[in-house]
Amino acid sequence: MEIGIIGAGAASAAATYAIDQHAPDAQCTVLEKSGGVCGRAATRRRDGRYYDYGANYLKDDDERVVSLVTEELETDGLAEIDEPIHVFDEDGTVAEGRSSTERKWTYRTGITQIAKRLFEATDATVNRRTEVAGISRDGNRWRLTDADGGRWGPYDELLCNPPAPQTAQLLCDADWDGDARDALVAAAESVEYRTIWTAVLGYEFELEVPYYALVNTDKRHEIGWIAREECKPGHVPDGESVLIVQANDHWSVDRYDEDPAGNVAKLARLTADVVGDDRLEEPAWTDHQGWRYAQPDGGVDRGALEAAERAGLYCLGDWVAGEGRLHAALRNGLETGERLARSSSGRS
Structure with missing residues (x-):
């Protein structure tokens, strides 16, 4: 199974980890437009200093995420x-x-380590500085086009991790079933930031x-x-x-x-x-x-998300979780990856 992932944020890192755990034969390819990972949970380094200038920390509001960070992943350097x-x-x-x-x-060395460690625990390929500009549906599979005209895919399943407005912009011109696409675009556009x-x-x-x-x-x-x-x-x-x-x-x-x-x-x-x-x-x-x-x-229309998942397109992130917190994005990514693995296993 080939899986394409748009964005290397915290949710997609967690989803990739969950997929690797529950569908180890799946091949995940991540396309990230920036030079880093973990999205708004970001760290910069300056003359030996590290500073988290987006999400400031991860809190213990979710037992599954706590277990992930303190038991499953390497804890060396956890502060x-x-x-x-x-x-x-x-x-x-x-x-x-x-x-x-x-x-x-x-x-x-900064909060961005959570995504780095999740990706490193898998066989996923992370392509940085690769901005997705187009999405198309070819039969039952997905193809992506990057901003330089490069073609990616085909993928059996597609995960989309950008913030809701950017997801809506990507999807509005997607060559894909009109009704499901339009419902998902409308749902994403309704999310306020x-x-x-x-x-x-x-x-x-x-x-x-x-x-x-x-x-x-x-x-x-x-x-x-x-x-x-x-x-x-x-x-x-x-x-x-x-x-x-x-x-x-x-x-x-x-x-x-x-x-x-x-x-x-x-x-x-x-x-x-x-x-x-x-x-x-x-x-x-x-x-x-x-x-x-x-x-x-606030949250997002679940019906539109579920209809898209039936076609093999999964949106994920804090806007899907309905809470702008790092632990919520991680939990949503874990659950989405597990759901994708179960669904794909049922179809195969």
Whole structure:
């Protein structure tokens, strides 16, 4: 069985792993448009520093995912964040958050390790910098065309992992059964997303505060999240700080295409005000990333998804799970891969 996979996000990595476990003779080919894997659970490296600038960590909200990370995959380098998360309001007033026993994980070399380890545990072929531009149905099999005109396939089954708007765009022109395609496009287009513009702020001193992160609970501050990468073992040299500052949806939408340097400077000033440390207005170095489709809001029509699966096309990801969290994407990928393996076994 030949399986084509569009996108090397967390869900497709988990699906590939599940397929390898339950249908070991299947051959998975992954086409990823970027140079990395794990989608919005992303890590960058800079002069020996690692920072997770999308999804900040994996939490223990799902027993199946916890088992995957702590028992099935290699645990060397798995790192736990011990410090708590505090809260702040519209006025920037910081307070202790609710007491929580949840565990928060990343890896010493970054959160993207979860996808790397899942893919490495399989025989899948991951083709990076290969953007899928077209999908077609040839009889009962799928073919893909990349942005350079390259042809891929045919595949018996197809998995589609991009965010819902990008999935809809890919499918709207797909050479495939009209009714099922149109229903799936409409379902994907109905999924709303929050946009997040992220600034990364590096400092040559370490903050002395009692928390790992601050979250704005009333959703009225320009900043939604501030996190300290130095709280993650192995990420930041001693005596330094690296802050991940994520603006709220409205600010991010309004300023998404503005000058990045201006956005970073504005977020640095706001961060200094919230944390209460004027030194934060002048970072030693900075980075940034805009996430136009950062987190899905709400679920998606299951009927359209199920109709597509009967034709051998499986959509997966946090938007299919209905929750914009890394553990939800991983769980959805595992379940989708297992479902594909069972369905294919029944057809064979």
